[in-house]
Amino acid sequence: MTLYRQLLVTMLLLFAMLFITAYSVQFSSTRSYLAQQQQTTVINTATALGLALTPYLETSDSLGAESVINAIFDGGFYRKIQLNLLAADQEIIREHLAPPQEVPAWFINLGLFEGGRHEAVLTSGWLQLGQLYVEGHPGQAYYELWQGMSKLATWFVICFLLVWGLLVLALRYLLKPLHDIEIQAREIELHHFGKTIPLPSTRELREVVFAINNMAGKLEVQFKEQADEAERLRHKAFLDETSGLGNRAYFVSQSQSWISEGSGGAAILIAVNMLEQLYQDEGFEARDQMVKAIAVNLRQLCRRFGDYALARISAHEYAMLVSESDLERLSLLGEEINRQIADLVIDPVNGQDISVVGVAVVQPGDDISQLLTRADNALNKARMSEAGAVVVECYQAQYQMGRLAWKQLVEEALAEDSFELSTQAVLDFSGQPYHEELYIGIRKDGIIYSAGNFLPVAEQFKLGERLDLHIVARALILLREQPELRLAVNLTQHSCHQAVFWNELSRLLERYPNVRSRLFLELPESAFAFGKSLLIAPLASLKVAWGIDHFGRHFDLLTHLGKLRPHYVKLDHGYTSQVLQPDYDDAFLAAVCRAAHNMGALTIATRVETDTQVERLKTLYIDAYQGFVSPPRQLD
Template sequence: MARKRDPQSVRHQRGVITLRTLLLIFTGGLLVLVLLSGFFTSYSHFRGYVSEQLAGQARDGATAVGLSLSNAIDGRDRVAAASLIDSVFDSGRYLSVVYLDNQGQVVVGRSRTLEDIGVPGWFRSLANLPLPVARAEVVRGWSRLGTVQVVSDPGRAYRDLWRITSGLVVAILVIGGIGLFALFLVLARVLRPLHALEEQARALGRREFRRHVTIRSTRELNQVTTAMNQMADDLGHLFEGQAKLIQHFRRVNNEDSVTGLASRSAFDQRLKAEVESEERFAPGALMLIQLRDFAGFNDSYGRLEGDRLLIRIAGVIREFLSRHTGSFAGRRTGAEFAVYLPGAVPADAGIWCRDLLAELDGVYADQAAPAEVAVHGGVAKTAAGVKARELMSAADEALRNAQSHEESECHFANGEQEHHHNNDTWRAIISEAILRERFSFWLQPMFEDHSETPLYHQVFSRLQAPEGELKAGVFVPMAERFGLIEDIDRLQIRRVLDWLESRPDQSFAVSVAGASVASEPFRRDLLIWLEEAGDASRHLWVGISEQTIHHHRTAVGLLVRALGRLGVPVVVDRFGVGGVPFSYLRNLRFQALRIDNSFIHNIDSHEENRFYLESVVSIAHSRGVQVFASGVETASEYGVICKLGIDGAMGYHLGRPFAANQ
């Protein structure tokens, strides 16, 4: 058996940097590095410039004072020297102007400390401009009188450097911010297709081939998106081709080419599964119907008219089947048809058979007028231990007895007198059971990959009637006929949700009837209950039959998408019996298919079913959908389906149903 495939196998990678982030960091970092390099270069250049200005200012001041004391003023005149130095110092350009004698003693001088200069202290400490000291000699003739020592005031230099630095920082922040924002916009625009491609890749991983990328960007990315779109289209066409091929093969082998009803071999196979399967057996009735003198009609009107008649007859039979849940029909030979009614008691089958014969007689008479025609029917009831061939022989004998009459007639193989409930009694029994909750629930395990732990337990309901517990195959057709099946589904789902709350380590599966799925109040209440259940709802598998998907596409689509958003797995129940195309697998997200037991019954000796099942498994797995089998009753059947790659199986061979309270 194939390994379980995780439907969430494609996930977001965590801790891995995105391409856009990487490009943004690299290019943004490069931009910041260029701006910072420019800043430090400009800062260093200007700092050197103001330092040279301070040194030049000090030299000029020392030279001017020295020359003045040497030539214009007698340097030996202390008062005159003091007056000159005061005038120079008061200009505010120097921290210190000192006149020293030859022994280094101060003759006259002025100095002050560097106080508040209008720049932050941290910047002053960071800039740390040098304080250059300039010296000039004072001479008179050939005599050296002393030395003038001048220190420039760096306050203005600090203020200029602070102003220039602040301007550079603001410019860098503005230019850098605009540059990074522009870079972000450019990368977001250029790399937009990447996110769409990522979503498309995830969709392909989920086998969804309809997603296309329409965003245009650079030439290289446009080529990638075009290639991805083409691949998605090719995979979609490949899947459709496979599905159509398998559906065609199934139609050729299982459907009558004229009427579209089940072929003789397909009907017999499904009848055997219904009648001979220990797991599926329930009371029912088989009807054989034949048009009298159809060969004469063909001779008189031609084969094309004969085919048109058969198609009209098949249409009436299909309409009849739509009114009886679980029933199916097939064309035997010529104008002979077979109809099986699960859960039908002989009295009801007699009424239905006569009504159906009346409808068919009207169609036949209208087509064959003015010729006299008739439609005959034979009915046989199922019984424990009776094989499908014996049941067919009994119905055929009843048909031959009916054909002894000229008029349309329906005969029973063993008479129709037996104790049974009429419609009113059935309605009262089922309504009372719903009101009093007189249902018992049984569980049957679904195993996967030879695991000893069930994947889930399928839930079945049984009705507690006066004659004992009745299987679903007996009362469900009646409940659907009376419009009571929705109440039974509500009761079953509420009970299962209660189990999930008390048994968080288990999973369960429930099958929902078509009438319930079609009911908007039921769907609304179901979703409310599942939301209230929280994470526990993820352990509930919801089964929807393939026939329901076919007849209620809109309602099924709404429900399946809503369940998908809640994380509730959905399985296609009774897959294969409806002859429905696989197209819904492309449009709706199902987690699994459960093959009907009519395909599993005696599959070890049924080559056509093996090939069909193998093809279904291949297509389903290509879509990420698991495939389960139901009705496995023998070791040989189990061995065959394991080789075919089935993901899970259930049946009497693997585990019999047991009461839920056990």
């Protein structure tokens, strides 16, 4: 029970005890007063009636005596008046046995009043004339006691409720600092900082609140320093200082991650030939300014794709990974790259001397060396062609379909609900499952197309919202049918930035209130790279667990992790794929994991293939892993 409730209940019990005590005293005193008053009335009535009857008894006038008794009996509250005439051996009796009116029977059955009794012998000198018995009726006493105590109880109840309300308001006001401290403690437990509690007027609470605020501020600074340190290590390992883009190590790691996922796309190499001539003519400052300007333009071009990687891999070369695999669109992209770089030159003489582009489409079964070799061959052919022509190389056409054909494939799968579903478990290092990630595929003509093949087209034609809502609905049905299941569903980047999608998703989740706690949403890191603040409110309103997929592909997101407050992050494969290499430096990966823990997020390694990798990852502050060491299972 909370302190607020304990204080409230204690005060209310004390007030109730005070009420019961005061009520009991008042009840007892009122009852005694009414009983004494009734006894006094009976005695006075018997005395007065005896004096009135004596003259009639001396003359043996029984009719007169009866008239006097009737007058007295009818004018008061008496249960019984009895006169025994000794000389005539006669009795005169009047009785009223009716119960009191407007008084509950249970109250009368308590036997609070006897009614009062008095006997008197009527005499004339030494002669006894008769014997008089008077008994009062308790009805009036019951009525007066009931009415008085009912009103008193009503006022006590009203006062009790009023005091209750005032206590609630007073305690909420007085204990508000404690409530704020409780909330702040929970936020600190979840590694969420930034909120300062107002200092209360109470001296003792003021000191506590000041200490809590001070501690939270220091922890926030400490965790931010750790996040900054992780970013510094990352920049040192993967950032090209001049351009602000990734370096060769970053591009290689991203390429490995890209290929291992089976995602379609293309690798683009851009050789900017005029940078060397610019250095010779105007010096390194002019060259560095051009390097930065080219990086800005390339970054703007990349943002049109759902996912990408961009790096400067040598003094004169840039590299890109994009999710586009259409040959015609890639050729146009290459020409646009050449044109934008040429626009940066004040007085271009020969376009071939400015830049050339080589493109290689990612093929099934590729490894990093094969992909980069094909891209480099394409770049060499571009150098030999006139005007920096773009060469696109594509050796295998098994998955080469036109954009409209891919679009039709996705629309047919949505209309017919023909997606094939499978899951892969996320396990902690004790072997216990955390959740299962849901994978989708489309089978056509004996070929299963994974999500990596058709998602770029779904993003391009804005089918991501329909696709995401459809898969989430399927996942909710599976969760309802299998109570032990915990599913993570990936969302597309386009959906994440659509307010309509979040509204539809909220309505969908409201239809499954009993299973939404076992649903996890995974958002690509690229969705946060261009609009972090837009996603905080909708994610908080859904009240479901969520995580960030491919964490680490984009720079500078780690420092914003505390504001995003994900439940977990899935580390990009590029940072975990090389953990078994002898010269692998795990300082950055360990720093990223510590920073994520400090912000309240679990860390999950992806694409784990062997038990040896699992053992190595245990030492790097990683909480769980996922990969073909635990093979996928079909749900359909």
